[in-house]
Amino acid sequence: MNFKDFLTNIQSIRNYEDTNVESFILSDIRAYLGEINTTVGREKGFSLILFENGQDVFKKLEGVGGYSGVMIKSPHYIGLKLYNENAETEFLGAYFMQSVVKKLFEIELGSCWINIRNVPCNVKAELLNDENGNINYILALGKADEKALKQKSSSLHVQNISTSPYGYKIIEDKGIDNARLAVGEIVYLNQWGNEASYDELENRGIADIFFYVRNAPSYKNMQPCRFILKDGEAYLAILNPENIENYVDAGIMMYTAEGLAKDLGIPSKWTFVKDNDENKEYKVVAKIEL
Incomplete structure (x- = not known):
């Protein structure tokens, strides 16, 4: 499938x-x-x-x-x-x-x-x-x-919040708390916090991966995962690494990213990473070849 x-x-x-x-x-x-x-x-x-x-x-x-x-x-x-x-x-x-x-x-x-x-x-x-x-x-x-x-499906609607490829979010009637983050909010280029543009991702042939990977589930929809693109690899990082549940969300995210990459014919070999740096707001937990 x-x-x-x-x-x-x-x-x-x-x-x-x-x-x-x-x-x-x-x-x-x-x-x-x-x-x-x-x-x-x-x-x-x-x-x-x-x-x-x-x-x-x-x-x-x-x-x-x-x-x-x-x-x-x-x-x-x-x-x-x-x-x-x-x-x-x-x-x-x-x-x-x-x-x-x-x-x-x-x-x-x-x-x-x-x-x-x-x-x-x-x-x-x-x-x-x-x-x-x-x-x-x-x-x-x-x-x-x-x-x-069917009752659950009728409680959801899609809101077009802009004309950009980032602009479609699934929002429940009870509010926007369950909306997915935009692509630029989860994908960084070369360094932490440097948001990747859609054009850059498209030029690399991987825009679809990161547009759809946002649908990966996370506990209470906290969405703690981020990607840093560098040297042909995507480094998967998590916020609040002291929360062990974020490693669970990261495992689901990696499975999702790998599957989307293989859809595009990318071998997408990945490995777990042990990040021992305690002096930052995030930890890298894995990397995948893209």
Whole structure:
């Protein structure tokens, strides 16, 4: 599937049909998770686990997980289990969890990230059957409730705020807090704060990447990620690096940037970066060849 189409059409689904996903589809999902765990997760300190009994998970997290204690009910969940507290592990786990989101979208299943980082440890231990490791995020999944989805879609509108390629923002009726940052606000040229012009990005053949990468989800839509273009590479940085959740957002952002680059035929090899400089407002967390 074209990555741009995925970004344009994906929605975070919070309402699901009260029916289980077919067993052969669950087997396919389980095999996909197993492949990630075997090829990457085991070495890097994370694993993705399928909770088939969604009702059991919902009961454990009701009142303590979800959004402001309102837990999202779905027939199944996928958990991101971590075996250490390294920022790189959070980054990589999120990268591969977002690949699961795309996998589910391609087989016409809805999904939604749920942050359970602040759920009591004893509750999370119950989810993991007291096994080693920790779990800070789960993914709700199932068949979307189409009636609820249509109601949500009708609450959104597109506002053309200028004639520039930056000018289209998705704005909810409740205000502009959920609007995406403009391209120039997230992409810098050569150094921090030097906003890249659209013409410059277009001349480099990468304008589409950064126009659409803004649709990458982030916790509470805080949008902490920025890019610095330098010497044929894009350095992915985060604001407020003391907030570990921003490394999760960065992992999702890298998965998104890589997918958009590959749409354009760019190999887009990327690596994680350990930035030990404590004397700045941001940290570089990864770089990708563009």
